[in-house]
Amino acid sequence: MKLAEQNFTALRLILPPAPKPLGVYKPCLIDGKYLYVSGHGTVKSDGSLIIGRIGQDLTAEEGKLAARQVGLAILATIKAHVGSLNKIKRVIKVLGMVNCTSDFEKHPFIINGASELFAAVWGEDNGIGVRSAVGMGSLPDNIPVEIEALFELDL
Secondary structure, X not given: OOOHHHHHHHHOOOOOOOOOOOOOOOOEEEEOOEEEEEEEOOEOOOOOEOOOOEOOOEOXXXXXXXXXXXXXXHHXXXXXXXXXXXXXXXXXXXXXXXXXXXXXXOHHHHHHHXXXXXXXXHHHHHHOOEEEEEEEOOXXXXXXXXXXEEEEEOO
């Protein structure tokens, strides 16, 4: 039984609008049994962005919430392109990029905001994949977090 949609409903979270590309790329691409999701930013429910650099404009806790918001934007893209979160079998890989000051060192803590969301939606066995969390000198529009991910489809 597929529980991802039920799990998401139980979390009582609101998906932002699925982001539209701001450049020459696709938001996601299906290749066989894999769904590749392009880098997503901090799109809020009203379509605006969370802005700021972690360690300067935002605290680590605010950064973690921003990463969760990126996770919600990724879920919105999945629903818009494949119809249901239940069509995802598991998370394969997450790459989290953190716009932070040069002395900030808690990148994994920030990206946990999205990883914990995915684990809550698909369960620990299927919602946790391999991951990298890295710091960046800047990100587009001064967003605090950008995340790209790879999922396995349940065909």
